[in-house]
Amino acid sequence: MFPSERLKGIENFVATADAGSFTAAAERLNLTSSAVGKSVARLEDRLRTRLFERTTRRLALTDAGVAFYRICVRVLAELEEAEAVLAAQRSEPIGRLRMDAPATFGRMRVWPLMLRFGQQHPHLRPHVSFTDRFVDLLDEGIDIAVRIGGPEHWTGSVGHRYLGSERLIFCASPDYLARLGAKRGVPASPDELGQYDAVLYGRADGTTSPWLITHGPGMIERRTMEGRITVGNGEAQVAAVKAGYGIAQLATWLVCDEIARGELVQVLPELATEGLPLNLVWPIGRQLLPKVDAMLELLAAELQIG
Secondary structure, eight states, X not given: OOHHHHHTTHHHHHHHHHHSSHHHHHHHHTSOHHHHHHXXXXXXXXXXXXXXXXXXXXXXXXXXXXXXXXXXXXXXXXXXXXXXXXXXXXXXOOEEEEEEEOHHHIIIIIHHHHHHHHHHOTTEEEEEEEOSSOOOTTTTTOSEEEEESOSTTOOTTEEEEEEEEEEEEEEEOHHHHHHHHHHHOSOOSGGGGGGXXXXXXXXXXXXXXXXXXXXXXXXXXXXXXXXXXXXXOHHHHHHHHHTTOOBEEEXXXXXXXXXXXXXXXXXXXXGOEEEEEEEEEEETTGGGSHHHHHHHHHHHHHOOOO
């Protein structure tokens, strides 16, 4: 089968899936309902797979249809993008840019950069998601991902750029330390941390992130704490610490503004330790597109941490 044969009917199939009927799809495509229906039927015959469940009232994608639809949408988007790139002579970021970033870091550090980048390039169509779950770049059509953590889930078909590692510090609100200072004093050693309330990061499975305690070069203790309050969001952790719930171990990028304003203070600064690495990740080859290359350069310049 010639490659061009495989493209026949795809646009009509996607339009039908989006519109929910042959009639609505035909109106969008400026075709007859019969022409669209026959095109989809020929596609199903060629694939030897039923893509729609047909009833008298509506069309619904089969499981195979859903999987095929996702691939077709990505193929059509890439074709549209290729045409746009050629039209722009590969000089201007243009078309859809799909990005993913960790929830808190993404909202605080990546999103402002994306807004600025989008204003500079009005022909760009950003699509940005914020999630802490594992995301497969190739399966979900992502151009650039910001990752906090190592490469254990990366495949050999992605490129990456290291931007530094988090710096973790212990911090608390001045009011909290003043309130307890008369009774216990400010913590003076790692062993005294257990005498204070802890604000912990917790996951949906009920586990909590341990505190990392530095005991010397290359000597890091992972200490499990009993928390007064546990929350699965970095910004909520900061809010709890500011409200006087206790001490937390947090990344400097998360609390640098609060410390600068005096809303939080660092506790036991000698225990500051290195946290998880920050990387930019992209499917190999995508960096050749102007939109991806330009965004990677901006992120690399602005997101250095450590």
